[in-house]
Amino acid sequence: xxxxxxxLKVQDLGMDFGGLKAVRGLDLExxxxxxxxxxxxxxxxxxxxxxxxxGIYPPSAGEIVLNRPGQxxxxxxxxxxxxxxxxxxxxxxxxxxxxxxxxxxxNVMIGCHCRHRAGILGAILRPSAVRREERIIVxxxxxxxxxxxxxxxxxxxxxxxPYGLQRYLExxxxxxxxxVILLLDEPAxxxxxxxxxxxxxxxxxxxxxxxxxxxxxxxxxxxVMRLSDRIYVMDHGELIASGAPAEIRANPAVIAAYLGExxxx
Amino acid sequence: MRVxxxxxxxxxxxxxxxxxxxxxxxxxxxxxxxxxVWRGRNLLLVGVAAFIVFGAGGLLSRxxxxxxxxxxxxxxxxxLAAHPLACRVALIxxxxxxxxxxxxxxxxxxTIMTTALIYxxxxxxxxxxxxxxxxxDLGYVAxxxxxxxxxxxxxxxFGLGFWAALPVGAGLAALFGVLLGFPVLRLRGxxxxxxxxxxxxxxxxxxxxxxxxxxxxxxxANIPKPGLFGLHLSLADEQRYLYYLVLVxxxxxxxxxxxxxxxxxxxxxxxxREDELACQVMGIDKTRTKLSAFALGATWAGMAGVLFxxxxxxxxxxxxxxLESAVILAIVVLGGLGSTxxxxxxxxxxxxxxxxxxxxxxxxxxxxxxxxxGVMVFRPxxxxxxxxxxxxxxxxxxxx
Amino acid sequence: MTYFLELFFSGLTRGSIYALxxxxxxxxxGSIGLINFAHGEIYMIGAFTALIAASVLSGWGLxxxxxxxxxxxAAMIWAAAYGxxxxxxxxxxxxxxxxxxxxxxxxxxxMVLQNFVLLAQTPDFVPFPSLIPKFAxxxxxRDILGSSGLVILVTTAVAMLLLIFLIKGTKLGCAMRAVAxxxxxALLLGIDVDRVISATFAIGSVLxxxxxxxxxxxxxxxxxxxxxLAGIKAFTAAVLGGVGSVPGAxxxxxxxxxxxxxxxxxxxxxxxxxxxxxxxxxILIFRPSGLLGRRVxxxx
Numbered sequence: 001x002x003x004x005x006x007x008l009k010v011q012d013l014g015m016d017f018g019g020l021k022a023v024r025g026l027d028l029e030x031x032x033x034x035x036x037x038x039x040x041x042x043x044x045x046x047x048x049x050x051x052x053x054x055g056i057y058p059p060s061a062g063e064i065v066l067n068r069p070g071q072x073x074x075x076x077x078x079x080x081x082x083x084x085x086x087x088x089x090x091x092x093x094x095x096x097x098x099x100x101x102x103x104x105x106x107n108v109m110i111g112c113h114c115r116h117r118a119g120i121l122g123a124i125l126r127p128s129a130v131r132r133e134e135r136i137i138v139x140x141x142x143x144x145x146x147x148x149x150x151x152x153x154x155x156x157x158x159x160x161x162p163y164g165l166q167r168y169l170e171x172x173x174x175x176x177x178x179x180v181i182l183l184l185d186e187p188a189x190x191x192x193x194x195x196x197x198x199x200x201x202x203x204x205x206x207x208x209x210x211x212x213x214x215x216x217x218x219x220x221x222x223x224v225m226r227l228s229d230r231i232y233v234m235d236h237g238e239l240i241a242s243g244a245p246a247e248i249r250a251n252p253a254v255i256a257a258y259l260g261e262x263x264x265x
Numbered sequence: 266m267r268v269x270x271x272x273x274x275x276x277x278x279x280x281x282x283x284x285x286x287x288x289x290x291x292x293x294x295x296x297x298x299x300x301x302v303w304r305g306r307n308l309l310l311v312g313v314a315a316f317i318v319f320g321a322g323g324l325l326s327r328x329x330x331x332x333x334x335x336x337x338x339x340x341x342x343x344x345l346a347a348h349p350l351a352c353r354v355a356l357i358x359x360x361x362x363x364x365x366x367x368x369x370x371x372x373x374x375x376t377i378m379t380t381a382l383i384y385x386x387x388x389x390x391x392x393x394x395x396x397x398x399x400x401x402d403l404g405y406v407a408x409x410x411x412x413x414x415x416x417x418x419x420x421x422x423f424g425l426g427f428w429a430a431l432p433v434g435a436g437l438a439a440l441f442g443v444l445l446g447f448p449v450l451r452l453r454g455x456x457x458x459x460x461x462x463x464x465x466x467x468x469x470x471x472x473x474x475x476x477x478x479x480x481x482x483x484x485x486a487n488i489p490k491p492g493l494f495g496l497h498l499s500l501a502d503e504q505r506y507l508y509y510l511v512l513v514x515x516x517x518x519x520x521x522x523x524x525x526x527x528x529x530x531x532x533x534x535x536x537x538r539e540d541e542l543a544c545q546v547m548g549i550d551k552t553r554t555k556l557s558a559f560a561l562g563a564t565w566a567g568m569a570g571v572l573f574x575x576x577x578x579x580x581x582x583x584x585x586x587x588l589e590s591a592v593i594l595a596i597v598v599l600g601g602l603g604s605t606x607x608x609x610x611x612x613x614x615x616x617x618x619x620x621x622x623x624x625x626x627x628x629x630x631x632x633x634x635x636x637x638x639g640v641m642v643f644r645p646x647x648x649x650x651x652x653x654x655x656x657x658x659x660x661x662x663x664x665x
Numbered sequence: 666m667t668y669f670l671e672l673f674f675s676g677l678t679r680g681s682i683y684a685l686x687x688x689x690x691x692x693x694x695g696s697i698g699l700i701n702f703a704h705g706e707i708y709m710i711g712a713f714t715a716l717i718a719a720s721v722l723s724g725w726g727l728x729x730x731x732x733x734x735x736x737x738x739a740a741m742i743w744a745a746a747y748g749x750x751x752x753x754x755x756x757x758x759x760x761x762x763x764x765x766x767x768x769x770x771x772x773x774x775x776m777v778l779q780n781f782v783l784l785a786q787t788p789d790f791v792p793f794p795s796l797i798p799k800f801a802x803x804x805x806x807r808d809i810l811g812s813s814g815l816v817i818l819v820t821t822a823v824a825m826l827l828l829i830f831l832i833k834g835t836k837l838g839c840a841m842r843a844v845a846x847x848x849x850x851a852l853l854l855g856i857d858v859d860r861v862i863s864a865t866f867a868i869g870s871v872l873x874x875x876x877x878x879x880x881x882x883x884x885x886x887x888x889x890x891x892x893x894l895a896g897i898k899a900f901t902a903a904v905l906g907g908v909g910s911v912p913g914a915x916x917x918x919x920x921x922x923x924x925x926x927x928x929x930x931x932x933x934x935x936x937x938x939x940x941x942x943x944x945x946x947x948i949l950i951f952r953p954s955g956l957l958g959r960r961v962x963x964x965x
């Protein structure tokens with residue numbers, strides 16, 4: 001697993017908001033098929049980091065390089081969000097951002113958008129190539145929904161989906177973009193214990209079956225410790241520790257900044 | 266007790282509206298002597314009307330709420346669009362009656378119907394921009410003007426005919442759509458609305474003031490009607506021919522808009538409307554998607570403009586005021602943002618009613634405005650409502 | 666030089682009226698985060714109410730100054746009433762709706778108001794009586810600043826000072842600021858949010874109504890459609906200064922007034938209204954947060 005170049009390499013990443021340094025000097029690596037957790041107290045800069053990674057904010061400093069096997073390395077900073085998604089990064093949002101009026105399957109079909117090409121003329125004239133492409137999109141989307149247990153609900157408006165399932169749909173929508181790295185922003189937030197356990201299994205399955213690398217921001221420590229191969233800990237915009245779960249658990253700086261408070265409470 | 270509260274509310278509403286309308290309805294400015302004429306009776310009418318409307322409205326909403334609590338009525342209201350078969354039948358019946366219309370009715374009626382069909386095209390075009398992509402364009406009439414003036418000017422200076430001007434007008438309008446679209450890409454809903462409004466007004470003011478180019482407020486006359494293989498047509502036949510042309514354009518518009526809506530691009534528009542940021546993060550190019558919506562919407566307005574110029578054979582800037590944009594918007598809103606059949610019905614209702622109910626004509630704009638408010642407050646999905654499409658059939662048994 | 670001063674003061678008077686109306690946009694935007702499309706119509710309602718009141722009162726043979734004061738008062742009262750009604754009908758039921766809905770209902774409302782006045786009164790321009798007395802002490806400077814100009818400047822200055830006092834120094838102003846920042850929290854703290862929003866609309870409308878009276882007596886004629894242009898121009902002023910900022914609205918109004926005045930004076934008067942639109946489009950494209958507005962980061 002540790003052979004060769006990492007899939008994603010982030011070096012010295014910084015993000016300023018007019019004087020406020022939300023992220024500083026962040027170094028991070030993700031290898032193929034790895035589950036990496038990013039933890040830290042609220043306001044530590046985790047979501048900002050995701051936003052830099054996915055092109056929502058252009059980072060003020062540093063390098064983000066994606067190194068897909070068999071392809072030349074690709075520098076991601078400064079690219080628009082949709083370009084980054086095309087390169088193979090996909091994400092979910094902390095506060096779910098589905099397309100509420102669209103149906104469940106349409107949400108997933110939007111994810112497929114960047115992998116297909118049919119344009120305006122194609123849509124109007126509808127030649128057989130476009131019809132075939134449309135069928136591929138629909139079938140692929142159904143497959144993803146089936147994988148997540150949502151196929152029955154395909155025609156329901158996304159806003160009418162129960163909260164827990166909305167989280168799954170967001171994951172499904174991200175999967176439809178055919179990513180190599182999946183970024184999950186607090187996927188377990190608002191889920192109860194049973195639901196979290198199911199999510200656990202789902203994340204592991206995604207790695208097994210699709211060979212995805214997964215980066216997750218999460219506050220549920222049990223989930224983090226169970227799932228992740230490596231953990232990065234952020235505080236005040238900086239990385240304060242990184243390593244295997246066991247190392248992190250024993251790291252005094254982490255305990256002081258984060259786990260310590262948690263245990264005392 | 267409840268009824269007493271209701272009555273009190275209605276009474277208060279009546280008094281309030283009497284107060285509001287007091288200066289405008291009870292007093293009439295008189296150019297001669299005396300300077301004002303009193304007309305208190307109007308005030309009484311307002312009071313009684315407000316009392317009845319609010320009393321009845323209160324009663325109805327109470328009953329409705331009770332029924333909803335009992336589970337009889339769905340919160341979102343029934344959607345006519347939920348019956349695809351009914352929609353299809355309605356479309357076919359509409360098209361057939363449209364086909365035989367000019368054979369049955371007088372040429373005056375044919376002209377009115379031609380105008381109505383132009384509004385159908387405009388409504389459907391604007392529906393792409395506002396209904397699907399969620400970009401509130403208040404300057405839509407500018408593209409209509411671009412189309413109309415393209416034909417008028419190209420004919421005047423270069424003797425271009427209708428058939429050559431149609432694609433040119435559409436193309437120029439699309440170009441203007443992109444030109445407008447580029448700078449406003451970053452703007453949010455309400456700012457976008459104002460900028461497009463400003464853009465529309467700039468175009469009109471330029472047409473009005475740049476005499477050398479557009480002949481100013483006096484406009485351009487003698488725009489020819491389209492020819493039919495060099496045949497000499499009587500005036501009535503010319504009108505019929507034009508009617509069929511507009512009808513064909515309207516049908517093509519329906520077909521194209523429906524196909525676009527159910528396509529990859531159409532889904533991207535809707536997603537853009539729902540959540541711009543999530544849309545980008547899911548890999549959709551915001552710039553291209555927005556611009557394509559603007560350009561396509563403008564294209565239809567451009568074609569409608571060419572037809573309008575051909576129909577009236579005289580155009581001037583007064584035909585392209587903000588009011589016209591507002592009327593088209595009202596059509597789209599009444600029909601239901603995003604609904605094709607709804608927009609067709611909206612366009613027919615809005616353009617035909619004032620023609621056939623003459624008494625109602627001067628109240629046209631007042632009623633349009635009231636309808637816009639009423640629809641937004643009571644039935645945001647419009648008369649038809651919008652049904653998202655099911656993809657169960659398309660998968661080819663993939664889910665079974 | 667005289668010409669320059671004339672243009673300077675005409676821009677200043679124009680601009681201060683734009684500022685008065687712009688304040689309404691800014692305050693409403695602050696409280697509900699929406700642009701009140703019907704605001705220009707409130708201004709028109711104010712102007713018409715004043716005209717009607719003035720006609721009635723003059724008919725009773727009152728002293729012109731008293732007529733002016735009373736009709737200005739009537740204009741403000743009815744403008745406020747209409748503003749509150751517009752909020753109640755077109756905005757309040759749609760507070761949770763998608764952003765497009767209140768925009769459309771407000772456009773509808775503005776069509777209703779325009780055509781109501783058109784139908785109830787007249788589609789033509791009507792002369793507005795010149796009620797402002799000619800000040801003798803201004804006679805030497807007549808070319809530069811007329812009496813109505815002076816009255817406009819003084820009145821707007823006073824109105825703005827009152828507004829600033831209202832916002833900074835009263836309990837209502839405090840509640841308004843609270844509602845502007847966080848509606849839900851304000852509600853939890855026991856502020857009647859609906860009432861505060863109504864009050865915001867009322868105050869904005871009072872200013873618009875006052876602007877209506879002033880411009881009507883300055884220009885000397887009005888019709889049902891004057892609200893459209895005035896609304897857009899005042900909106901331009903509000904955006905120019907930064908929507909949501911009170912000093913911004915004043916600054917924006919003055920800049921727009923001067924731009925128009927100098928541009929029509931030195932460049933061309935054919936395109937008088939185009940300047941405002943061009944300025945608006947440019948500002949929205951290059952600095953949508955305005956001159957004094959804060960840039961807001963997108964929260965994800």
